[in-house]
Amino acid sequence: MLMKIGIFGGAFDPVHKGHAEICKKVVAEYGLDKLIVVPSYNPPHKRITGGSFLQRKKLLTAALADIPAEISDIEYNDKKNNFTFEVVAKIAGANLGCEPYYIVGGDALSGMPSWKNPERIFETAAIIAIDRPGYPDVVGTAARLRAEYGARVSISRIDAPDISSNKIRTLLELGDTAAAAGLLPDGVIELIVKDGMYRRFRRYLRFVRAASGDGLFGHVKRAVIAASEYNERAGLSSGKVFLSALLHDAAKEISFEAVGEDGGNTVYRVAETWLRRVDGASMGRGYYEKLRNSEYYAPSGTSKPVLHQFLGAEIAKKVLAVSDKAVIDAVRYHTTAKPGMTSLGKIVYLADKTEAERDYEGVDGLRRAARLDIDGAFWNSLERNYRYVSEKTADMTGLTREAYEYYSGRRSVNGG
Ligand SMILES: [Fe+2]
Ligand SMILES: [Fe+2]
Known part of the structure; x- marks a missing residue:
């Protein structure tokens, strides 16, 4: 049996309940042996503050403690934000013979053709698109990517709308710890408070x-x-x-x-x-x-x-x-x-x-x-x-x- 590996990238600034839900769902639904979570080196600029890479990694480790997740240091070691095709290639190369699944939000799916070298992503990995209430036509987009790129796209549905990390950072900056805690996986708020994150x-x-x-x-x-x-x-x-x-x-x-x-x-x-x-x-x-x-x-x-x-x-x-x-x-x-x-x-x-x-x-x-x-x-x-x-x-x-x-x-x- 090939080893099934999920790949899930993002800023995770901070990781929230919506992320944890996706991770748990795809591991169970696709029978993944391992989920490799790839925090970006620098969260995109224009943020209130960024948690540092190591802080964000610590939160992810706590949030995903009960599933077979590994928090990747790829971006930290490279000291830069890689393109997705590079991340996928590196992980596939380090796990020869594995069957990689790249996880993407259904709201970002239609943008994939404009990413760098999308055909190399589709060639190496199957795509799991997360569909949620309020997302644009994920089914139609998936069909288009199958037809145009031969992409192997499947859809995983989650009933709850997504949570915004921006909102969580705002609540934390306002000192509204209780409201932020409700949007975070168990154990995460304690680490945020202990580290004094998001209090610029x-x-x-x-x-x-x-x-x-x-x-x-x-x-x-x-x-x-x-x-x-x-x-x-x-x-x-x-x-x-x-x-x-x-x-x-x-x-x-x-x-x-x-x-x-x-x-x-x-x-x-x-x-x-x-x-x-x-x-x-x-x-x-x-x-x-x-x-x-x-x-x-x-x-x-x-x-x-x-x-x-x-x-x-x-x-x-x-x-x-x-x-x-x-x-x-x-x-x-x-x-x-x-x-x-x-x-x-x-x-x-x-x-x-x-x-x-x-x-x-x-x-x-x-x-x-x-x-x-x-x-x-x-x-x-x-x-x-x-x-x-x-x-x-x-x-x-x-x-x-x-x-x-x-x-x-x-x-x-x-x-x-
Ligand atoms: Fe006023
Ligand atoms: Fe006012």
Whole structure:
């Protein structure tokens, strides 16, 4: 009997219940003698943080302890991400006479012809495509690959939708260990906590926690989760998305009631009192002076509900030492929008207005749109807010009107 070997590659950053389910299912269903799991050397960039190779390997080893799995060091030894055809060839070469099965997600199957040397993958290994609810036509794609490449493709069905590692990293960065644990195989969360993995933004989180009551903090966490969901397709730096959404309401609970005609000066006095109360110690000395020495931070005539976006941006920059201009701008315009928003700014704007507990007519449609098309969803939300604000308040900030005119003009130029 030939030895049947499964090959399963991925970032596994971190390994989650969905991965473990696939591994167990294919080992049983195909009678595999061994499953070789190949963590990539570097998870693709644009991630919040990456677990290191050795950390990710340790989590995989724990997660797959009860099946005949071997965690491969191929990528670690090569110090690079190999192409799939290279991984398959190396494993087949090291196990002469074996029968290799390459495992691929059904959502990635249709992309295989554009991988490097796909015919060499199909020649060496049979393919096991994992089909799940919500995946595109896996059966049709499999038939096409059989016809065009003579690929040996079979389909293994799993009833549950896939879990997102991005979501798990976001929950962990938010310190929401319990929610993350529910998505991880047994024994994995303990190792993550012990190693302090996925806690790159701990310092900012501590500030925001101190600066927010329970209600606001809940809103901020939901906005962070929405922003990271909307970014799954948009593919911006997940660290920037996380940090912008986390900080967007950093100044929200400063009471601007006491702000008088002298504008900036009063705001800084109010902010000083507030910052001392919040958590002066964690920010080092001189934080207030750093804030006060900045330029007057808001356009004159800004209404009180809008002030927090400007002061929040100043706090991010001067107090928390965030240097990324795109992040600071995403905070600065998250309430009003402005002409020429960045994609990051649009994601934060949308996340703020559509997080899971927002409830108004059309919010579900906005959420669905934001997962697919940030620009379109942003326009829909801006248009809605423009109309809402112009009906309700006389003192609408000029920025929302400018943004509305800018984007409606662009739409007509582009033919809608
Ligand atoms: Fe806000
Ligand atoms: Fe908000």
